[in-house]
Amino acid sequence: MTAGFGAVPGLPGEEVALDALAGGAGGPGALGPLLATVLDALDAGVALRSGPLPAGSPAEITALVEDGLAGADGRDALAQLTELLAYGAADPADPACAAHLHCPPLAVAAAADLAVGALNPSLDSWDQAPAATALETALLAELAELVGYHRGRAAGVLTSGGTESNLMGLMLARDQKLDGIVELDGIPEGVRPCILASEAAHFSVQRAAALLGLGERSVIGVPVDRELRMLPKELERAMAEASWSGRTPIAVVATAGTTDTGAVDPLHAAADLAGRYGAWLHVDAAYGGGALLSDRLAPLLDGIARADSVSLDWHKLGWQPAAAGIFLVRRAETYVSLARRAEYLNPVDDERAGYPSLLGRSLRTTRRADAFKLAVTLRTLGRDGLGRLVDACHALALAAAAAVRAEPALELHAEPELTVLLFRYRPPGLTDEAAIDEVNGRLRRLLLRTGRAVVGRTELPGEGAGRVRLKLTLLNPHTTAGEVGALLREVVGAGRKVAGDRAG
Numbered sequence: 253m254t255a256g257f258g259a260v261p262g263l264p265g266e267e268v269a270l271d272a273l274a275g276g277a278g279g280p281g282a283l284g285p286l287l288a289t290v291l292d293a294l295d296a297g298v299a300l301r302s303g304p305l306p307a308g309s310p311a312e313i314t315a316l317v318e319d320g321l322a323g324a325d326g327r328d329a330l331a332q333l334t335e336l337l338a339y340g341a342a343d344p345a346d347p348a349c350a351a352h353l354h355c356p357p358l359a360v361a362a363a364a365d366l367a368v369g370a371l372n373p374s375l376d377s378w379d380q381a382p383a384a385t386a387l388e389t390a391l392l393a394e395l396a397e398l399v400g401y402h403r404g405r406a407a408g409v410l411t412s413g414g415t416e417s418n419l420m421g422l423m424l425a426r427d428q429k430l431d432g433i434v435e436l437d438g439i440p441e442g443v444r445p446c447i448l449a450s451e452a453a454h455f456s457v458q459r460a461a462a463l464l465g466l467g468e469r470s471v472i473g474v475p476v477d478r479e480l481r482m483l484p485k486e487l488e489r490a491m492a493e494a495s496w497s498g499r500t501p502i503a504v505v506a507t508a509g510t511t512d513t514g515a516v517d518p519l520h521a522a523a524d525l526a527g528r529y530g531a532w533l534h535v536d537a538a539y540g541g542g543a544l545l546s547d548r549l550a551p552l553l554d555g556i557a558r559a560d561s562v563s564l565d566w567h568k569l570g571w572q573p574a575a576a577g578i579f580l581v582r583r584a585e586t587y588v589s590l591a592r593r594a595e596y597l598n599p600v601d602d603e604r605a606g607y608p609s610l611l612g613r614s615l616r617t618t619r620r621a622d623a624f625k626l627a628v629t630l631r632t633l634g635r636d637g638l639g640r641l642v643d644a645c646h647a648l649a650l651a652a653a654a655a656v657r658a659e660p661a662l663e664l665h666a667e668p669e670l671t672v673l674l675f676r677y678r679p680p681g682l683t684d685e686a687a688i689d690e691v692n693g694r695l696r697r698l699l700l701r702t703g704r705a706v707v708g709r710t711e712l713p714g715e716g717a718g719r720v721r722l723k724l725t726l727l728n729p730h731t732t733a734g735e736v737g738a739l740l741r742e743v744v745g746a747g748r749k750v751a752g753d754r755a756g
Contacts, residue, residue, distance in 0.1 A: 297338025509540020542569020
């Protein structure tokens with residue numbers, strides 16, 4: 253398979269040296285013609301793709317990339333490889349690309365991110381990022397208020413996303429709740445800490461427990477309802493059983509916006525039970541935190557301000573280029589176990605002289621100024637402007653659910669709470685659940701291979717056949733209900749072809 257790469261012209265003449273820098277007095281001049289090259293190549297790559305993703309198998313796409321790398325050279329490499337990247341992308345701005353929590357970024361946010369890339373500040377010390385250090389601190393104070401935390405008492409940091417934020421929340425839970433027990437060598441024998449999280453919680457909870465030396469088995473899965481929302485009575489039972497068996501519940505993880513259904517766990521009930529057992533409450537709102545931008549949907553997160561820590565991802569329902577994760581704690585003093593002193597980064601005499609350091613806020617040392625693009629976006633659109641985008645995606649999900657209900661060959665799992673919905677294709681006359689699972693998996697791959705659509709695939713909790721579901725994650729506020737209807741027709745058409753091939 254070939255796509256005709258290399259048609260985009262390279263840089264004009266010798267205006268820009270190949271080793272020119274993006275920063276300094278000459279940086280903007282060097283970037284100008286390079287940006288023009290990139291924009292032209294993006295246009296060319298998108299035109300060649302002409303859909304949500306390139307047609308072809310994984311092996312064919314790999315071969316195309318290898319050929320492109322082998323053929324890219326010198327001054328033309330930027331144009332050739334950018335065109336290749338654009339052609340080979342799964343474009344979340346395309347209405348038929350709706351599988352994952354992978355948003356199309358706002359143009360203003362992407363432009364702001366370019367400024368960060370050119371200047372390359374690093375937030376591990378003030379003298380590497382004077383303005384960016386102050387900007388992140390101010391932005392986090394605003395976001396703490398959005399969550400409902402006290403502006404002067406909360407603390408936080410920009411992260412790479414929910415996985416890092418969840419790790420930080422559970423690390424602080426371990427350190428706070430096992431204070432005096434955790435030693436340099438780890439958790440002593442006989443101490444059995446546990447974490448309570450729903451069966452639909454993000455897999456990063458188990459991963460964090462493993463990384464923290466608690467072990468994946470320390471995470472107790474709490475049963476969920478049909479919408480994948482944690483059941484309060486089951487959480488109460490699980491915490492009681494853990495305590496009776498000699499285990500120490502150190503944390504409850506409540507999810508505000510599950511990956512598959514967008515369900516929000518009962519936050520007040522989780523806070524009540526965490527308080528009763530002396531456990532830390534961490535709310536994973538990586539997806540659902542975007543509801544805080546909407547007057548209509550913000551009540552879904554009532555109770556989030558009671559959490560000890562919160563994860564937010566603005567590269568989901570915030571339309572930022574990845575990464576734009578946020579980690580917040582309600583009380584800054586609970587951050588104490590992350591504090592670090594490196595004399596070459598945050599010496600005591602500098603701090604006493606008024607030079608602040610964010611080193612003790614993050615698990616990382618070198619760190620981009622990811623707060624900048626979000627600050628620009630918030631100042632450009634405001635909460636109301638972003639809230640309208642959230643509401644548009646929510647309305648689109650409701651319209652998609654109505655379209656699924658109206659199509660006899662499709663079966664809706666549940667009404668969408670945020671912007672995601674689960675459904676499946678049911679071949680007429682086919683009742684074998686394992687066969688229906690197979691058809692749904694195959695039709696999704698057919699859509700991928702032909703480059704016609706990117707639809708998600710997941711499985712409901714439980715065991716046995718009949719749990720496979722397709723998923724639409726609707727994060728493009730400019731997509732229309734008609735375009736979603738066309739996407740669903742593609743699903744039905746692919747399903748009929750797969751079912752027919754299977755019967756034949």
